[in-house]
Amino acid sequence: MQHVRGRLIVAVAGFGGLLLAALVAAPLLGTTSISLMRVFDRSIPFADNADAQIFFVARLPRILAAALVGGSLALAGAIFQALLRNPLATPDTLGVSSGAALGAMLAISFHFDFAIAGLSSVSLSSLAGSIGALAIVYMLATARRRGLSTTVLLLAGVTMTAFFSALTLAVQYMTDFADTFRTVRWLMGALDVGSFTPILAALPLIAIACVMVATLPRPLDLISLGADAAAARGVDVQRAERLALISASLVTGAAVSISGPVAFVGLVVPHIVRLVVGSDHRLVLPASALFGATFLIGCDLIARTLFAPIELPVGIVTAVIGGPFFLWLLVRRT
């Protein structure tokens, strides 16, 4: 077995390089052909330069959003899978996504019209919804004296998901057809953010979450084999589990506030990554973040070019790719 250090360097370099290539190539690809010369031609005022606007307003924010959202969801998926000791866990398992959906739905249906610092009310409401869901699940799971019980966590999460989904349906039923459609559309994921503001707004949250995650990879390895065994090996299990829950939920909430929930990324990307780097979370977490970003950039590229000039919601592409792939993984394992 090779040294972890060597494998870590190779994994980060490899997936990092892939991401870099995607970031460079993706803005150049699309249904409209643009000339790179014109894009960077300073003599043309930006307000007149259509090619530059396509590059900097239409594509670049979209690609950066894809990278941030894909990386965040994949990282959250890997963390939840370790925390819940279940390879089928996703960022949605604990109700964070359904909380976000309820928040967005309320904003859409009741026509919230507050925009703060350029962020739409839908984004802000969805973030509030996911933080609300996290708070409820966290309180339920820590209610017992012995710290975070993952069984209670799972039950609380599943219950919250069901409850929020029911509320969402109830609101949908009572409102306008058009609003219902808008909510359904939001649930499919949309990366065409059109400006850097939502990305910049989500960055602090994602940065905080990343700082929280920094100490987690090795403890997550140990915790995945059992909380008692991990505690006996010197892991501060309570602290690690809480950090894991909060960081993964924050990063999910931030991602969903940018683009709406994007299906399958959090579930499938960690599995793909494990096929390549193994199960050590010191490799799986950074590799998932890097590959998740690349994966979603790729899916978004397909979404906006496959049926040109029509653009598909990115969630459909991730589901169509992710679903069968995941089935194949399951079949392969049994």
Next chain:
Amino acid sequence: MLHAVEVSFAYRDGGPTVVDGVSLAIERGELVGLLGPNGSGKTTILKLMGGILRPRQGSVAFEGRRLADWPRREAARKIAYVPQETHAPFDFSVMEIVLMGRFPHLGSFALEGPEDLAVAQRALDATGMSAFAARLFHTLSGGEKQRVVIASALAQDPELLLLDEPTASLDVGHQLEVQQLLSRLNAGGRVAMVLSTHDLNLAASLCRRLILIRDGRVLASGPTADVLTPANVRALYDVEADVHMHERAGHLTVTPIART
């Protein structure tokens, strides 16, 4: 080495007292059995001894210092714990599982170096599992998994090994294997062991000292020959049993006769 004084524990505030005023002492190099029926609190006592649980009353001290005052990783370098069952939800290899035992020495950020790999290899050798190093843990049989987890505990380089029902789910062949392994590991006198079990014959054959636990309290404690009597068996299990020295095996055996 390890002293528990009047330790009491309940899992919930106001819930049933699972461990009630237990005092015990473990000396260096000992091989002690915590013997008692299901639900008697043996596993809980083991976890209290390992610092996994904190007592509600009383205290556990290791090398003269309260366990609660030991920094976690420092304690883990001295005391290792082998749970009854280990399930790996991810495809960890046997070597990866064993290397996790190096965490108390490395922490969250240090990566395993050649010395850590050497320690892991020695642990695998000691448990007879070297050939399995590259195998995936979840493909192993129960007995093989148990030996790997013991190797992982050995990789912590502990002075005290706590094992929770180490042979509970094993057939008699694998039971003997693990028994002989534990005996061998303890033989050098370097690693003290405490194992919890409800299996009278395992306790009789392996452990030199027994602590009998019933309803969260210590019923009796002392050398196996002194403590493993029909009277105590009746008190522990409500079972009429015959206890005698088996010439060929070289240790006491217990034959249950009837329930009382």
Next chain:
Amino acid sequence: MKRLLLILAAACIALGAAADPVPRRVVSLIPAATEMIFAMGAGSRLIAVSSYDKFPPEATKLPKVGALLDPDTERILSMRPDLVIVYGTQTELRRGLDRAGIAYYTYEHRAMPDIMATIRSIGARIGYAAQANALAASMEQALAGVRTAVAGKRRPRTLLVFERDRSSLQNIYASGGYGFLADLLDAAGGDNVFSDLKQQSVQASTEMILARRPDVIIELRYGQSANDSNPSRDLRAWDAIGSVPAVKARQIHVLVGDEFVVPGPRIVDAARRLSQVLHPEAQTR
């Protein structure tokens, strides 16, 4: 002889019963149909309307019995109508009406020409054929007038937006090449930037709008979205794609009103308002 007379009498009674009397108690679940009925002068025949009916003002005074997704079948039946105007997809409601023996008219919503056909058809059904035909004819004439006024003029490339997230360029829905919004735009003298897309609505990404370079952007507001707390900030969202001719020339127009989304008699007003925006110089009135 007597037997023959009896048979004749029975036949007459049967025929009399079979001949539908003109419906006098009409329930309309479709706002467009409600407007059509009022416009042809048959408003007194209506006894209940849908939850979304807002025009004309008389309609808002009538009892409301639900809409497409939630028709209040019980309430409808309790009012004892003799004709209910329903959507084609309301199969459950139709079954209920069948069981109660109540007649219904199935409304299908398609493109602009169908509006006139529907007016005539409903008119015939409720015994206002003459008035309905007159209404349809006058609408056709008015629309023809709109078309004539802009005939031969350069048709600006137009993006007709009916949905957008407030203060952002996300979730922009615009009219595609099909449907009655597309027909309206065509009648008003605009060249739909999405005319090549054979669908009613298109989710327009920023790249698509930048690539298609509309000369005019028209935003339709109706219903709840008509109330906007900060319209100027909301419009500034377009500045992010300033290279689009419509944005550069400040040719972004917001039109508020339900007439754009109710395919009924008021589409004439809708067409006129659209053509006013697209061809301000060509207005005849």
